[in-house]
Structures are given as C-alpha cells and as structure tokens.
Amino acid sequence: MKRALAALAAWVLLVSASSPPEVDDTLIMGDTLPSSLKAFNLLSGPFGRIPNAGVTPYSLNTPLFSDYAEKFRFLYLPKGKKIEWRDDDALDFPVGSVLVKSFGYPADMRKPDDQLRILETRLLVRREAGWVALPYVWNTDGTDAILKRAGMRVDVNWTHLDGKPRTISYAVPNVNQCKGCHDNGANGLGLIGPKARNINRDGQLQALYAGGKLDRLPADLPRLPVWNDPSTGSLESRARAYLDVNCAHCHNRSGPANTSGLWLDWEQQPGPNLGVGKRPTAAGRGSGDGEFAIEPGHPDRSIMIYRMQSLDPGIAMPELGRATVHQEGVALLNQWIAAMPMDAVRLK
Amino acid sequence: MKPIPFLIAASLLAIANPAFADTLRVEAGTDAQSRLQAALIDAKPGDTIEIGVGRFELTDGLSLDVDRVTVRGAGPGATILSFKAQKGAGEGLLVTADDVVLRGFAVEDSRGDGIKSKAANRIVYHDLRVEWTGGPKASNGAYGIYPVESTDVLIDKVTVRGASDAGIYVGQSKNIVVRNSIAMFNVAGIEIENCYGADVYQNVAMHNTGGILVFDLPDLPQKGGHTVRIFSNRTEKNDTPNFAPKGNIVAGVPNGTGVIIMANRNVEVFNNVIGENGSTNIFIVGYRNSFTDSGYNPLPSNISIRDNMHGRAGFAPGPQFEGGAEMVAAMGSVPPIVWDGTGANIRVTDKVPTLSLGLSDPKDRATSANPKIVDLGASPEPAALQAIVLPSSMEAAIR
Numbered sequence: 001m002k003r004a005l006a007a008l009a010a011w012v013l014l015v016s017a018s019s020p021p022e023v024d025d026t027l028i029m030g031d032t033l034p035s036s037l038k039a040f041n042l043l044s045g046p047f048g049r050i051p052n053a054g055v056t057p058y059s060l061n062t063p064l065f066s067d068y069a070e071k072f073r074f075l076y077l078p079k080g081k082k083i084e085w086r087d088d089d090a091l092d093f094p095v096g097s098v099l100v101k102s103f104g105y106p107a108d109m110r111k112p113d114d115q116l117r118i119l120e121t122r123l124l125v126r127r128e129a130g131w132v133a134l135p136y137v138w139n140t141d142g143t144d145a146i147l148k149r150a151g152m153r154v155d156v157n158w159t160h161l162d163g164k165p166r167t168i169s170y171a172v173p174n175v176n177q178c179k180g181c182h183d184n185g186a187n188g189l190g191l192i193g194p195k196a197r198n199i200n201r202d203g204q205l206q207a208l209y210a211g212g213k214l215d216r217l218p219a220d221l222p223r224l225p226v227w228n229d230p231s232t233g234s235l236e237s238r239a240r241a242y243l244d245v246n247c248a249h250c251h252n253r254s255g256p257a258n259t260s261g262l263w264l265d266w267e268q269q270p271g272p273n274l275g276v277g278k279r280p281t282a283a284g285r286g287s288g289d290g291e292f293a294i295e296p297g298h299p300d301r302s303i304m305i306y307r308m309q310s311l312d313p314g315i316a317m318p319e320l321g322r323a324t325v326h327q328e329g330v331a332l333l334n335q336w337i338a339a340m341p342m343d344a345v346r347l348k
Numbered sequence: 349m350k351p352i353p354f355l356i357a358a359s360l361l362a363i364a365n366p367a368f369a370d371t372l373r374v375e376a377g378t379d380a381q382s383r384l385q386a387a388l389i390d391a392k393p394g395d396t397i398e399i400g401v402g403r404f405e406l407t408d409g410l411s412l413d414v415d416r417v418t419v420r421g422a423g424p425g426a427t428i429l430s431f432k433a434q435k436g437a438g439e440g441l442l443v444t445a446d447d448v449v450l451r452g453f454a455v456e457d458s459r460g461d462g463i464k465s466k467a468a469n470r471i472v473y474h475d476l477r478v479e480w481t482g483g484p485k486a487s488n489g490a491y492g493i494y495p496v497e498s499t500d501v502l503i504d505k506v507t508v509r510g511a512s513d514a515g516i517y518v519g520q521s522k523n524i525v526v527r528n529s530i531a532m533f534n535v536a537g538i539e540i541e542n543c544y545g546a547d548v549y550q551n552v553a554m555h556n557t558g559g560i561l562v563f564d565l566p567d568l569p570q571k572g573g574h575t576v577r578i579f580s581n582r583t584e585k586n587d588t589p590n591f592a593p594k595g596n597i598v599a600g601v602p603n604g605t606g607v608i609i610m611a612n613r614n615v616e617v618f619n620n621v622i623g624e625n626g627s628t629n630i631f632i633v634g635y636r637n638s639f640t641d642s643g644y645n646p647l648p649s650n651i652s653i654r655d656n657m658h659g660r661a662g663f664a665p666g667p668q669f670e671g672g673a674e675m676v677a678a679m680g681s682v683p684p685i686v687w688d689g690t691g692a693n694i695r696v697t698d699k700v701p702t703l704s705l706g707l708s709d710p711k712d713r714a715t716s717a718n719p720k721i722v723d724l725g726a727s728p729e730p731a732a733l734q735a736i737v738l739p740s741s742m743e744a745a746i747r
Binding site (some may be wrong): 149150151152153169171174175176177179180253256258259261271272273277278279280281282283284285286287288289290291292303312313314315319320322323 | 381382383385386388389390407408409411412413434435436437438442444458459460461466486487488489490491494496497512513517519520565566567568569570592593594595596597637639640641
C-alpha cells in the first residue's frame with residue numbers, strides 16, 4: 001500500500017509538471033467510439049481513480065446493486081452549461097455531458113478501501129443525438145481501459161463481509177444490455193441514477209446549484225430514503241426506494257418490462273400493478289410455485305422474492321448484473337412483504 | 349415534370365440498392381459469444397448477418413437492436429446456437445428493432461425464453477427451431493418464440509419443442525400470422541395472448557399439454573384480446589402432462605386439450621383436425637381468477653366453431669379439469685367441445701356434442717358446475733373476420 005501511494009505521489013508530481021489534463025470536449029461531442037478511455041481525459045491515475053478538473057464525484061441515496069461491486073460515480077459538464085432540474089425523472093444533462101461509473105472489488109469487503117481492483121468504467125456520453133453507452137475494461141496494470149462494446153466476463157474473487165471467500169463470473173455489459181436498463185422508452189438511452197431525489201444527499205444538489213451547474217433549486221427538495229438506513233425512512237418507503245432503483249428501470253409503464261404489467265417505480269400507486277396480488281404474465285418458470293408477485297404476509301410465497309434469490313438466468317431478477325444474490329436487499333423486501341396486512345388484497 | 353437531379357437520383361438508388369448493404373459472416377469456433385454479439389452490434393440497417401454451419405457454444409444471451417437486419421443461418425439443422433452454458437440474460441436471443449428477419453438457425457437449451465422480440469414491428473421468424481433437448485421439463489425455459497408488443501408479426505415454418513410455458517407465444521401484439529409451424533412437447537403449443545388480430549393456420553400442435561390457446565389476462569398494457577382465426581391446423585394427441593410452474597396461467601391447462609379460448613371476443617375455429625386429446629378437443633371459458641382491473645372483460649363472446657374434424661376426445665381428463673372423472677363415469681368420456689357457460693354469442697355447428705358447465709361466473713368452475721349437453725347451433729353467426737394481411741415486405745423477405 002505504501003509503495004502504491006509513493007508511486008501515485010510520483011505520478012501526480014509528474015503530471016503537475018506538465019499542463020493540467022483537460023477533458024476532451026471534441027471527442028465527447030464527436031461521433032466516434034474511442035477505443036481507449038484515456039483519450040477522453042476524464043480520469044487520471046492508476047485505474048482512473050482521480051477525476052480531472054471539472055469531473056465531479058457524486059453518490060446516491062439508494063444505489064443499484066451490482067454484485068457487491070464498489071462503485072465510483074462522476075459527472076462532467078461542458079463549461080458554462082447547466083443541468084436542468086426535473087422533479088421526478090432523471091435530471092436533464094446538457095449535450096456534452098458525461099456520466100462516469102467505475103466498478104471494482106476490494107480483496108476483502110470488510111476493508112473496502114484496501115487493495116481495490118477496478119474492473120471497468122462505463123461512460124454515458126450525451127451527444128446531439130442522445131446518450132451513448134460506452135463500456136471500458138481496464139488492463140491489468142491500470143494504465144488504460146479498452147472499449148468492449150460486445151461485453152465480456154471476468155472472474156472475480158473477494159472475501160465477503162462474513163469473512164467467507166466469494167467467486168463470481170462478473171459480466172461487463174454489452175452496449176445492447178446497457179440499453180436494456182437505460183431504455184428511455186423512446187428507442188433511446190436515458191439516465192437512471194441521477195434523479196433529484198436520489199442525488200439529494202450530502203449537499204450535492206446545493207453544491208451543483210452554487211457552482212452554477214444546476215439551473216434551479218426548488219425550496220422543497222425530494223429525497224429518496226437510503227434503503228439500508230432506517231433513520232431515513234419507514235420500512236415501506238425504503239423497500240419502495242429499493243424497488244425504484246433496482247427494478248423500475250425495466251419495470252415501469254414504458255420500460256423493457258412494461259408488458260409484464262408489474263410496475264415498481266416510486267410513483268406507482270398501490271394495486272396489482274405494484275405486484276400485490278398480481279399474477280404472473282410471462283414469468284414462465286420464474287414464478288416458481290408462487291401465484292403472486294407479492295403475497296402479503298408471505299414473502300416465502302412471493303414470486304418477487306423467489307426471483308431475487310435465484311441465480312438461474314431463466315429465473316433471476318434483475319436479469320443483468322446479478323451473478324450473486326443481494327442478501328441484504330432480499331432481507332429488506334422480505335421484511336416489507338411479511339409486514340403487509342394479509343387482507344391487503346382479495347386474492348382468491 | 350422536372351427532371352430529377354442526378355445526385356438525388358443516385359442517392360435514391362443507394363437506398364433501394366442492396367449492393368450497399370453489407371454481409372457480416374460469423375463462423376463457429378472459439379469466442380463465438382463475443383464475435384456473434386459484436387456482429388449484432390456492428391450491423392448497420394439493411395445488413396445481413398450470416399451465421400455459419402456448426403454449433404455455437406454461447407455463455408450469455410445475444411441481442412439485436414438495429415433495424416432492417418437479417419440474421420440468417422445455414423438451416424435449423426446446420427446452424428445451432430447452444431445456450432447450455434448460459435450464465436446470464438432472460439433469453440437466448442433478444443430483438444428490439446423493427447423490420448428484422450430471423451431465418452435458418454436453431455436456438456437450443458436457453459435458460460429462459462428462446463427468442464424474444466419486444467416492440468419489434470414487422471418481425472419475421474422463418475425456418476427456425478427452438479428446442480430444449482432434454483425433452484419436456486419444468487427446468488426448461490418458458491417460451492420458444494416470443495414476440496411481444498409488436499405490430500405485424502410473421503411466424504412461418506418454425507419448430508418449437510419442450511417449452512415449459514408456450515412453444516410459440518405471441519403477446520400484446522397486433523396483426524399476426526402464425527403458420528406452417530410445429531409445436532410439440534410444450535405445455536402450450538401455440539398461444540395468442542392479449543392480441544388484436546391473428547391468423548393461426550396450417551400448424552401442427554401435437555404432444556403438448558394444450559395445443560392452441562387464445563387467452564386474455566387482466567392488468568396488462570394491452571388487453572381485450574379479439575379477432576383471432578384458428579383454421580386448417582392439426583391439434584392432436586396433446587398428451588404431455590402439464591409441467592408448468594403453478595402460478596402461471598398455463599398451469600391450469602388440462603392435460604390433453606386441443607384448443608382453448610379464454611376471455612376473447614371474435615374468435616373463429618374452423619377446418620381444423622382435432623383429436624386424441626384426453627380432456628377435450630375445444631374448451632371455451634371465461635377467466636376464472638379474481639381481478640380488480642375495471643377495464644378487463646373476463647368473458648368470451650362472438651365465438652364461431654365450425655367445420656372441424658373431430659377425433660376421439662375426453663377419454664382421460666387431466667386433474668386440472670374439475671369434474672372430469674365424474675363426467676367419464678357418467679358419460680363414458682368428456683364431450684369433444686366444452687363451454688363453461690359464460691359469455692355471449694357462442695356458436696358451435698361442429699357435428700359433435702357440446703357440453704355446457706352451466707356457469708354464470710367463470711370463478712365457480714370448481715363448485716357450481718351444472719353440466720349438460722347443449723346445442724349452440726342456433727346462436728347467430730358472428731360477422732365473418734377478415735384475413736390478416738401483412739406488409740408485402742414481410743412476405744417478400746421469405747420468398
């Protein structure tokens with residue numbers, strides 16, 4: 001670790017001796033698909049751990065579960081441009097923006113900052129024609145990441161929070177799979193994470209506004225609960241936050257899973273379309289022996305829980321980025337369904 | 349008329365001229381997953397992806413999101429996409445673009461659905477095979493061929509075996525033709541669900557649990573299924589015990605049913621050969637589960653059953669067919685046509701007995717059935733349905 005720090009310090013000295021790296025707006029605005037992440041000049045240092053000038057780190061109240069990967073998010077705006085506020089949808093980023101997300105695993109989850117191995121960095125680039133998804137996979141020495149539009153699999157090992165070793169086949173998504181989640185319902189790509197309510201933490205919205213990067217800041221800011229922090233919301237609201245972030249990018253009225261009739265977005269009103277007393281449509285064997293997506297009082301009989309606990313690709317939900325079960329997320333939804341009044345719906 | 353300037357004429361030619369379209373070839377061998385997926389991503393509208401002879405061992409689902417692409421193999425016995433080692437994705441191949449033609453290959457042993465197309469208008473499935481090679485098993489994927497939320501769907505000359513839900517399933521779509529296809533050893537052979545306008549003809553549905561199903565379900569974006577013609581099919585010897593997971597709607601399909609019409613209006617069933625189905629040949633019912641969707645009609649109406657050739661039926665009713673054993677004891681067999689008694693304007697002129705369960709509410713099937721032989725020949729003939737016409741480009745694609 002000390003040696004790594006020394007190397008980093010030497011590298012920083014080296015870089016500061018030359019001109020400060022500038023993000024390449026021409027590349028962002030162009031129509032090429034650069035094969036190297038480095039070319040954008042968004043990140044510096046081994047495995048791109050250091051954001052360059054103008055690249056702002058941010059975090060979310062409730063993040064998408066990605067096979068326990070540690071994730072590092074950054075946003076970049078072209079000079080003088082602002083994000084437009086949106087109440088419910090993702091904030092509207094100007095043309096020339098880039099959202100950056102790096103995925104990695106520490107050797108031991110109990111020491112998340114130690115021996116972190118960054119696997120990939122995904123870019124969403126806002127061009128004139130819309131968002132473009134570019135998945136980059138890091139080389140082993142962390143000097144650059146290479147575009148893998150067809151995706152790939154990487155074997156990953158770590159020691160889990162329970163001290164036990166874990167091995168998974170980690171999937172870097174192909175660009176169609178990027179769209180599988182980032183589908184904007186109009187044959188293009190959209191954002192999922194950076195909704196005002198999810199980014200509203202640690203003064204991030206205020207800082208964006210104060211920095212001239214956000215066009216306005218309503219007095220009454222919405223806030224999504226932190227799924228695993230009971231001080232931020234009730235059991236129900238945290239469960240709904242979890243569903244909103246982990247499921248609703250497909251399971252909404254216009255998303256890739258709209259035809260299931262199961263819509264799990266934050267705005268969805270209670271009723272069959274939220275899953276309570278909802279029979280499966282095209283779940284096939286994904287339904288297991290359950291009759292309802294959610295059977296109040298009976299998480300063990302609820303298809304939602306069954307599918308979240310499965311690793312079989314024909315059953316598992318979400319369909320992508322789920323080589324392992326999110327035990328803590330399942331526990332939250334279990335608790336929520338178990339606490340639902342049994343007469344919440346007439347089932348037979 | 350002014351002469352067309354040369355440059356514009358040339359660019360018009362470029363659009364029409366297939367010489368400007370590329371062919372991307374992908375051969376079997378190592379790293380088939382990334383080479384095939386890369387071709388599916390790199391294809392430009394108008395291109396053809398030619399998949400070579402051999403087995404392609406795939407580790408993940410494939411997907412195509414480019415309009416006007418043809419994916420063509422060397423034939424469903426020669427080009428085999430095997431998903432036995434699949435680690436992710438809900439289907440073998442997913443298509444989310446318009447005007448796509450899929451032809452001449454097989455998809456085997458996908459963990460979820462075989463080939464799914466969503467919001468893929470004018471899709472053509474031709475000369476394909478989707479199969480779970482271990483025979484009918486609950487661990488097989490749900491649907492073989494699965495177009496959903498699309499307008500203009502052509503399924504021609506495909507074979508599906510072993511789906512744990514429906515072999516050929518068309519959901520929430522409009523203007524559909526399913527023809528010249530074979531569905532065997534699936535729970536449902538061919539299923540048209542929540543669709544508007546479908547012609548299903550010259551297919552063979554054998555050794556499924558149920559042969560051909562026309563269903564409608566509540567709580568979905570498109571519901572109120574209507575205008576379906578089932579004609580000139582063979583739906584025989586549907587004798588595979590139901591192996592669907594119990595929550596699914598097809599888990600209620602009685603072992604050995606030729607045709608089931610549930611909660612649809614304007615349905616014609618004619619000129620089919622239907623026989624050797626242990627529960628019954630034709631089953632006309634309402635949706636029997638409770639629902640809260642106020643825009644949903646659970647009852648069948650305007651159904652015309654005529655000119656079908658019936659073989660033996662009702663000799664071994666499945667456990668899903670309540671009262672079946674009692675009917676066999678009383679009558680020797682379940683009649684070839686059974687109606688639950690709900691809905692309006694059900695006309696049957698086939699020369700075989702029709703049994704009504706005498707229900708006023710489809711929910712009461714297990715408790716209040718009052719079965720009796722009825723004559724539905726006097727019901728008024730519903731207005732004849734028009735043949736489904738697809739855009740000519742779709743028929744041209746397979747000529």
